[in-house]
Amino acid sequence: MDTRAMARHFAESMIGHRNSLAGKAEDAVKVQYALHQTATGLTDRQEDHHKASRTVLEHWRGSNSEGFEKRSGRLGRQLKTTADAARDAEKIVAGVSGVLTTGHTRARQAVDEYLDKATRLLDAGVAVGSQAALLKAVAAAADLEPRYTKETTAAVRHARSELEDAARKLRALEREVEHDGVADARADPTKGRTRPAKARERGRARTIVSSARSQLGVRENPPGSNRNPYGPTAAWCSSFATSMWRKAGVDIPVLPFTGDVYRWGQRHGKAYTKLAAARPGDVLLFGSGPQSPATSTHIGIVEKVSGNTVTLIEGNSGDAVRRNTHRLDSGKFYGGVHP
Numbered sequence: 001m002d003t004r005a006m007a008r009h010f011a012e013s014m015i016g017h018r019n020s021l022a023g024k025a026e027d028a029v030k031v032q033y034a035l036h037q038t039a040t041g042l043t044d045r046q047e048d049h050h051k052a053s054r055t056v057l058e059h060w061r062g063s064n065s066e067g068f069e070k071r072s073g074r075l076g077r078q079l080k081t082t083a084d085a086a087r088d089a090e091k092i093v094a095g096v097s098g099v100l101t102t103g104h105t106r107a108r109q110a111v112d113e114y115l116d117k118a119t120r121l122l123d124a125g126v127a128v129g130s131q132a133a134l135l136k137a138v139a140a141a142a143d144l145e146p147r148y149t150k151e152t153t154a155a156v157r158h159a160r161s162e163l164e165d166a167a168r169k170l171r172a173l174e175r176e177v178e179h180d181g182v183a184d185a186r187a188d189p190t191k192g193r194t195r196p197a198k199a200r201e202r203g204r205a206r207t208i209v210s211s212a213r214s215q216l217g218v219r220e221n222p223p224g225s226n227r228n229p230y231g232p233t234a235a236w237c238s239s240f241a242t243s244m245w246r247k248a249g250v251d252i253p254v255l256p257f258t259g260d261v262y263r264w265g266q267r268h269g270k271a272y273t274k275l276a277a278a279r280p281g282d283v284l285l286f287g288s289g290p291q292s293p294a295t296s297t298h299i300g301i302v303e304k305v306s307g308n309t310v311t312l313i314e315g316n317s318g319d320a321v322r323r324n325t326h327r328l329d330s331g332k333f334y335g336g337v338h339p
Contacts, residue, residue, distance in 0.1 A: 001126055006138070009294070010114075010142055012294045013293075014114065014148055015293060016259065017152035017156045018108050018110075018152060020257045023232060024159065024255075025100035025104050027253040032093045032094050039083050039084075042079055042086060046076055046083060050076055089173055092170060095162070095166070103158060103159040107156075110148045110152050111148070117144060118144055121137045121144070122134075122138065122141055205279065205281025209302075211248060213303070215240070216322065216323060217321060220236075220316075228315070231243065236316045237298050237315045237317070238260070241300070241315060245283075257293065257296070258285055258290070258296045258297070258299040262290040262296065270337050272335055272336055272337070275335075277338075278302050282337060283300065283302065283336060283337050283339075284300055284310065285335050286299065286333055290334075296334070299314070300317075302336070308328050309325055311323060312326065
């Protein structure tokens with residue numbers, strides 16, 4: 001009997017919490033780095049602009065030089081404002097990153113401690129050799145689980161609270177920044193010439209499918225280790241799917257747990273249970289619901305829908321990225337999410 005596997009079955013919820021925190025922590029670090037690069041780039045641009053405009057004004061004295069100087073000064077102030085906002089945002093995200101890392105460490109320790117204790121209980125029951133002893137050991141391992149799940153749940157709740165607080169701070173920071181046309185897409189001089197929403201959605205779906213196809217054949221290294229290039233060292237089908245979405249510009253973190261992808265879709269009005277809604281670029285969720293890794297078991301990116309069959313590109317399918325075809329059946333999939 002594989003007692004460790006049995007213990008992991010009891011620990012599925014807390015393992016899901018641990019994996020979710022790992023993905024969010026990694027994503028926060030990436031955002032923090034991107035903000036640092038943005039702030040540094042804008043500061044460098046501001047300094048270059050200041051030097052160039054000063055050089056021009058040293059050699060230009062005329063009726064238009066005063067207007068140029070005012071416009072140049074305004075652009076310099078806008079660049080500084082946006083750079084300062086990027087630095088403030090970096091500090092906010094750094095705080096969240098610390099909380100997520102601490103929460104992941106706390107959840108990982110709880111999972112490891114539970115698995116060790118539960119496995120020892122089950123091993124002891126197996127060693128006695130009677131069915132009664134084994135049942136008693138299973139009951140003891142099950143009774144031990146709620147305390148540790150409560151601990152990992154608390155870590156997730158605290159992280160979620162910090163993320164929500166950070167989001168409020170970032171929205172407030174955004175309102176403080178003038179829409180200067182430098183870092184704010186809403187000041188795009190093309191204005192009304194944006195692509196229609198349907199065309200943007202089709203373009204995004206094509207990008208997702210193309211990115212997923214380019215990864216076909218990528219394998220874990222070493223095989224069986226769960227080490228992958230898309231997210232934390234854990235079951236990685238969901239990390240792969242969300243990573244491909246992010247490449248196409250979908251504003252979603254790398255999520256190692258499939259159920260979190262469905263919940264993200266519910267929060268953003270993109271989740272569905274009627275499988276007839278599936279289209280290329282979507283993800284489909286295997287299992288019966290998003291509650292835990294026991295009920296939400298796998299995920300794949302829709303490459304093609306043909307009648308009652310769907311072709312998916314799936315990460316962690318036999319330790320690799322593979323293309324598989326399935327019946328579009330509610331007994332297999334509990335729902336899907338549009339990007």
